[in-house]
Amino acid sequence: MGDLTEGAAVTAEALxxxxxxxxxxRGVALEAEPGTLAVLAGPAGSGRTSLLLTLGGRMKPGEGHAAIAGLRLPQQAAAVRRLAALGPVPGVNDLEGTLTVAEHLRERRLLHFSRRTPRRSVxxxxxxxxxxxxxxxxxxGTPVRTLDPLQALRLSTALALLGRPRLLCVDDAEERLSAEDREAAWILLRAVADSGTTVLATALDAPDHADVTVRLESADAHA
Structure with a gap:
């Protein structure tokens, strides 16, 4: 597809x-090659968001092993954060509704410019x-508060991709989407993976588009 990014391999054992x-x-095992669409599937309360943030270098696991592009977690979490970007993660990096689409893109582009990191164009x-x-x-110039949920997902993903990450983390990819828009959302994430970026996404159920699925149980199952 051109503009290929070298995705990050993701591995976990007994995490x-x-x-x-x-x-x-608990007991999470995962092996995802670069450019994979991997889905962390499970009901609410199964720990899927916490697992996503762990693999993105934002939370510290209590046991087991994980590595992102050969960088071990949690020992090299800071290095992992430099190559992993958060797409939409509700409650962590919500869009600012008073800003326009252009303003969001401008702010994020300036952030990556200041860090002198490789980046894609708008x-x-x-x-x-x-x-x-x-x-x-x-x-x-459209205000973000007027975007529908699928448009907001596209914008959050675009913002994350500006920095040309090797790993994209997306939480609740299907949240508030109709059945038709859910399909469009997975086609979007499939396209990102096909461009070379490894994608980790959480959902209630894994779609047919997923290359790898980790199925998580409710918290009661770990008691």
């Missing part, structure tokens, strides 16, 4: 995290995520 109320997740990320300016009521 677990224990919280104040018991195990959040046109590249909009093309990859299918966020067409002519499909928005006010073009790129």
């Amino acid at each position: 677990g995290l224990r919280g104040p109320r018991g195990w959040v997740y 046109d590249q990320v909009l093309g990859l995520t299918g966020l067409a300016a002519d499909g928005l009521p006010g073009g790129l």
Whole structure:
């Protein structure tokens, strides 16, 4: 597809995290090659968000081993954070509704410029995520609060991809989406993986588009 990014391999063995109320997740095994769409599937309370943030270098596991592009977790979590980007993660990096699409893109682009990291152009990320300016009521000047859930997913993903990450982490990829839009969301994430970036996404159930699925149980199963 061109503009290929070298994705990060993701591995985990017997990975677990224990919280104040018991195990959040436990015994997780995962092996995903670069450019894979891997889905962490399970019901609410199964620890899927915590596992996603762990593999993105944002949470410290309590047991087991994991590595992202050969970088061990949690020992090299800071290095993992430099190559892994968070797409939409509700409650962690929500879009600012008062800003426009263009303002969000400008802010994120300036952030990556200041860090002198490799980056994609705005046109590249909009093309990859299918966020067409002519499909928005006010073009790129559209306020984010007026976007529908699928458009918001496309924007959050585009923002994450500006820094050309090797790993993209997306939480609750299907949240608030209709059946038709859920299919469009998975096609979007499949396209990102096909471009070379490894994608980790959480969902209630894994779609047919997934290359690898980790099925998580409810917290009661770890008691």
